[in-house]
Amino acid sequence: MAGRTAWLALVAVLGAVLVSGQAQAEERTNLLCANNTGDDERINAATAASSPGDEIVLRGTCLIDRTVRLAGDRTYRGLSRSGTVIRQAPGANLDAMLASDSYLDNVPWTGAPVTLRSLTLFADRANNPRARDGLVLRSWQAVVEDVVVRESNRHGIRVTNLSANRTALTTTQVNGRITGSHIAGSGGRGVHVEDTGNAVTDWQLLDNWVEDSGADGIGLDNAAGWLIRGNHVYGVGGVAVWAERLFGSSITDNYLEDFTTSGIRVSVQGEAASTVSGNRVFKANGGSGTFVETRVNYGVGNLAVVGNTIRGNGSGVGLDFRGPNLVVTSTGNLVTGVDTPRRVGPGVSLSAGS
Template sequence: MFSGLALLALLGSSVPANGLESGAPAAGAKTVACANTRDDDEKINSAVAASADGDEIVIDGPCLIDGTIRLRGQRSYRGQSRSGTVIQQADGANLDAMLASDSYLDNAPLTGDPVTLRSLNLIANRAGNPNAKDALVLRSWGTVVEDMEILQATRHGIRLTNLSANGTPLNNTQVNGRIAANHVVESGGRGIFVEDTRNSVTDWHLLDNWIAGAGSDGIGMDNAAGWNIHGNHVYDVGATAITAERLFGSMIGNNYIENFATTGVRISVQGETASTITANRIFKLTGGSGVFLTVRVNYGTGNLAVTGNTIRGNGAGTGLDYQNGQGTGLVVASTGNLVTEVTTPRATGPGVTVTAGV
């Protein structure tokens, strides 16, 4: 799903030369030794400013910051380990973001170049920063974020957005990224938020993350077109475990959901192609009502395969909820789903056709 501008971005940019796993610094590495003082962000930003394309910035913590760390593209950023490299927001800093893509900070109309982040522990310290916003803000295509621990964001733990700091939207696309194997805990808003006011942030992988204790959605996505949302464990959230809007050739599978306030998985589908919802485990064992899996259509006729999901409540709620919404119809191949201990196993609205598939 590339626009012309996205293809130009792909042809005009090279993949970072050293996307290395944790270990000894590469030849082009710059190591920053933090002192756990409030000027550590200045040390890190100085190293980033002095770096070249393809360099690896190795951060040796603990670090204390009261300014945003700028993520320049075509570079990788790595800690020694999640326990060894802790970056904490100082009391009263109230940052818009602890770490942010350069295109976000520069209010650029185009997506930033790829960055890679690994093995860092971000403590946003929302108790000491009640007016802060997000821990990590990404506005760079082809970006990899993995093996991160992100704790206590005042708003969102990870925010992937098409908007800049002053609200400038992207004129091109922001595709082909990977957010995997991260632990995001106790965010005041969403654990992971995909913000897309246009149709820019598509075709990413969101894999094998642990998201706990979010104040609203565990995973909240304005645009899930072309996304693979797989293997995430989302639990104890204040609203919906996974909200995924605008499915278009998307897959939501093998996610483990426990104890949501209102909805387990809430999705909307577009009227072209088809998407798959499979092998999710959606449980609410602590009592209370809710909807475990709900579907609606944004326009046209939505097509969806819903197979092999296991749903278990505590005596209340609706298991599967298929609704046409604003579309002209919804065709669902719904088979092999196990729905137990809810009030209504399946609700089907007007304009919805449910089959066993072919």
């Protein structure tokens, strides 16, 4: 009986230690912001005290005048879009509000996976005229979900192979996902993919809203292997979706309206084939423009342009296929309200497919 009593006491002690340790870990990784400029230090301290696999939960309004460091193998979660708001303090003029650790450390390798979800970044460009980007990602397998980015002075979300001092990656930065997010009022691009090499490939950009960008809505220096699907882009000052270097890429089922210059602008690499399908590309905001335009970078470009719905306001070019050496299947596209439904340049081989 004495042995059993001692064993039960030991179990109770171990349980208490476990509960205490769990409570300490939860206290360390759950942060109620104070809405003052010490919040960035508190968030960064919570990150420094965390362990790989931890979820850092932010609550309330967080006022920052320094960049929040996103460490790899962590999740950063808010309570909701309105329940957690990270605000850039007036006059902070940050290079980035939140950024991957590999970006800040200027190392030549990509950061470990990081997840950000269910919060709002308010960049306050009116009071930060020298600021740059809202969120900067330089981590592979990154996930951004249910995030609002408002009023960035430059780009809302920037995915880049370069660090803060422009050190380029010598590794790849693949397999990320940006989904269900809302990027509004950026001075530059809503989503900007910067790739001076061939590192930022094979991501997914799904079901996002991008509005009122000063430049392009979505712009990719390198769209190789990307899936760009289900996004709603509207009221932008340049191109709705501008995707360079298509290589096994897909741009599908997006709703693009009231752009300035082009709805979809792509360039195609040789050696692979890509798809532009099922997009609704409308322009009711006046002026001319090109709704879908293509060109080839090298080799023979192969592209399927199928089932898109184009609606203009009386002028512009619906489909503009430019070579040289472009093999394009164009079928099932409904093109109305433009003065040139389809323009085919020299060196373009056009068919209805098999």
